[in-house]
Amino acid sequence: MLKMFNLKNKIVLVSGCNGYIGKSICKSFTKLGAKVIGTDIKNDKKNSKLHSFYKLDLSSKNEISNFVKLLDKKVTKLDVLVNNAGYVAASGIDKKPFEKYEYNQKYEELNLSNTILFTNSLISKLKKSKSASIINICSIYSYLAYDYRLYNQTNMKTPLAYGVSKAGLMHYSKMLSTALAPQIRVNSVSPGGIFRHQPKKFIKRYLEKTPLKRMGKEEDVANVVIFLASSLSNYIVGQNIIVDGGYSIS
Secondary structure, three states, X not given: OHHHHOOOOOEEXXXXXXXXXXXXXXXXXXXXXXEEEEEEOOOOOOOOOOOEEXXXXXXXXXXXXXXXHHHHHHOOOOOEEEEOOOOOOOOOOOOOOHHHOOOOHHHHHHHHHHHHHHHHHHHHHHXXXXXXXXXXXXXXXXXXXXXXXXXXXXXXXXXXXXXXXXXXXXXXXXXXXHHHOOOEEEEEEEEOOEOOOOOHHHHHHHHHOOOOOOOEOHHHHHHHHHHHHOHHHOOOOOOEEEEOOOHHHO
């Protein structure tokens, strides 16, 4: 079974490679022998788990196009694509009535439309692999309504536009899975709350609803990504794997 986790020499592209979850994903793939290509809007020289790094702003269609052309010169195929990049700044309605909320198009642009453009531009390379996999990082808010009580009396905002854009990405994953199977498997991963030194009130309320009584860690998400990229999951396609310690079932 351990051999099925052997990803030696697999070419893996991870967007958002320098974020907390992105770094953990890159580290896990590298440990298993993969050659990891990372992209991010910022360059973090401390992320030494990359085979190569490219600075890329996914909100720019021109940068996406230029990156794909550059990648054509560097590699002939891709085995795994992990769409981890996203716009995550909270944009909530806590301080004003719902009907006055203004939807921020930046979420839809980066988390959905340009991620679709990025993915579609790379499908031809993925088709050259014998066992390709696309893994989209979504969120429990892709399918779950917010519990506004979690955010009361904190400086946090409910990420409404974020959830809407990630819901679109999860649906895109399912649609894409039917279009590309059996040549390419497409799945998504929806993390719950990841510990980021949030306010104590928020953490207390979150844990009260979470059966495992802890917030998530980056490696919890990375472990599922590795599973979906490996041959252990070769009969799994079009699924959204929830990684939230049971929060969404309580």
